[in-house]
Amino acid sequence: MSIILAAEALSCVRQDRVLFENLNFQLSAGQVLYIQGKNGAGKSSLLRLLAGLTLPEDGQILFHGKPLFAQPELYAEQLLFIGHQSGIHPQLTALQNLAFWSALTDQQLADPYQLLGSLGLAGLEDIPCFMLSAGQQRRVSLARLWFTNKPVWILDEPFTSLDQQLIARLEQHFLQHLAAGGVIVLTSHQSLSAAYPELKSLELEYRW
Amino acid sequence: MAFNSWTEFWAMGGYALFVWLSFGTTYALMLGLWWYSKRQHKQIQQQICAKAAREQRVRQHQESEK
């Protein structure tokens, strides 16, 4: 099986603190990388490195065997990144946020009402997002997972403020994505409950 | 020497205020920058040492907890 995403001797320094050093992993199609660690251990920083937002202090990230910095555009096209912040503007409605996102990534969204309804947002489609609860906002932001064809998903705490039922639904969706040959990198405080075919765990320690 | 005496030299042909003000300020600023940069360098070294000591303490604490 071909390796899609790999890290070689990766190290990261934030605010003069070494977050991690000499980190290695390989991720093939259909695999999940589940990153755990205490607050401040560098989970989010690792995700931002993998999303190409920051450059590593040392080491490199390989996408299909080639270093990331040599092919940033190609990688960005294959990547879906949902960071710590939701990425939705609270002054805009759920529909407007989705329209913005679909225009940005060139992905057609056939029936936004149906999608938002299936995520339990029926009737909330056209009111500004600041009027929604934290969980509802999270759902708007995660809605893009249902109309994307990007193979690499990088998700920072996707389960935050979601109820059990929706987490189960999301994990079910993860399984479909993996079955279709995608990869997922995610962090979470909750433990994963679905039966993933290939789950790789990575524990980051808080270092001094 | 373009001047006949020291007093003439200090007088600068009547322009003493402007000439010595300029030179004085210039050298004061340069010395100030030098002193500031030196002190900054020393402070940074001290901060790094303090940080290393802090990390040492944390490590010792973790050892004793085990």
Place this chain on the structure above:
Amino acid sequence: MWGSMFRWLDPYAKPETLYHLCGRLLPYLMVLAVFTLLLGNIWGLAFSPADYQQGDSYRIIYIHVPSAIWSMGAYSSMAIAAFIGLVWQIRVAQWAVLAIAPIGAVYTAIALFTGAAWGKPMWGTWWVWDARLTSELVLLFLYLGVIALSGAFSEAARGIKVASLLAIVGVVNLPIIHFSVEWWNTLHQGATITKFAKPSIDPSMLWPLLISILGFALLLAALTCLRLRSQILIFEQHRPWVRQLLDSKADSTQKEQN
């Protein structure tokens, strides 16, 4: 081609090597700078003949012109460092931006102040809205902007990159600003102020001036070395070599005390 041409520079882009290189160069540069500065300035102050028009007040030229020249020289080197730092992602070049900026600001302040102190006896006023003076003032603002911007971020590495970008934007803008101010100046008061007619300067005045200019350049280099060392320490403090360096330094001072 560009890569191979500058390959020999690679070891100096390594922070540790550069730190030690700066440390070795620093005393020589400093001694040379002090020597040339004093030589040029004392020669200019005491031994050059007085100007037949301006009398002894012209002696301010021996600090005014060098500081004005190198205030711009420092800006260009800062902008070049910023460009190298951003385009090729060479971090020591980015740190050099932060090392040079305060020196450039001080040089600019010196040029402005000595210009004013020279203007008072010659033009009868501390300040005129002359094209050169105005441009120099804007240069000071640009320096202050770079310094302020680099310090405004909680993450120092980010601040330094953004400040580098501003330095480059500034260097693109400086000629435009200078040209605008010159145009505006001729419109408002005409080019009435004449300083030196350049070719007519006597060698006995020129030599100390050239030596002073060299002295300011050497001082710029020495101060840059000193400040760059600080920057390297700040951004490399998590590296083992810095720890070892400071440990061994602490040991040696302890031994001296014993």
Place this chain on the structure above:
Amino acid sequence: MVMWRALVQRELQLLGRQKADWLNPLVFFLLVLSLFPLGIGPEPGMLKQIAPGLVWIAALLSVLLSAERLFKDDYRFGVIEQLVAGRQGLFSYVTAKICCHWLSTGVPLVLVSPLIAVLLGLDWQSWQVLVVTLLLGTPVLSLLSVLGAALTMAADKGGILQALIILPLYIPLLIFASGAMEAAATALPYTGQLAVLLAFLLFALALVPLAVRQALRMNVG
């Protein structure tokens, strides 16, 4: 192009929802202009003489103020992060931002210019030149302000810092815009100044969006 249209549409939706963002600078502009006669006396001759500089300094300040919050929300809620990670949308986003900023601050200034002419006692000819300089100059103001906002986006202290770094870059614009109006007031030819303003505009149009894109990337990285 489809993407760009969608991005412009989004900006306009945001402007529609946050009317204070573009109404306040306009009110501020008029307020500053009306403060000057109160401060230095209402003689028409004097006002006419200082009108060019006055209008342009007031315009500078109001456009600068309006730019301060330009990227703050998008940064805080992670939208910029998305754009930087997605790469291809970032440049369109930057140009859409600049266009909409001009539409929301530059165009209103042009629209209220007859009012300015009345307040400051400008004649027909001077008003025409004022409109032309505003049309040529306010896009440059917007470009530079957006650059300032982008540079200071993630900075801990925004507003005054943005002014500090961008005001020096405004100087050429200030000189030539008020120069054109002065020339017109004294019946001298002013097409030269307008040509220089146009050159500034084209130059800024070519370079500033690139610099803004870079600044946004740095502020996120």
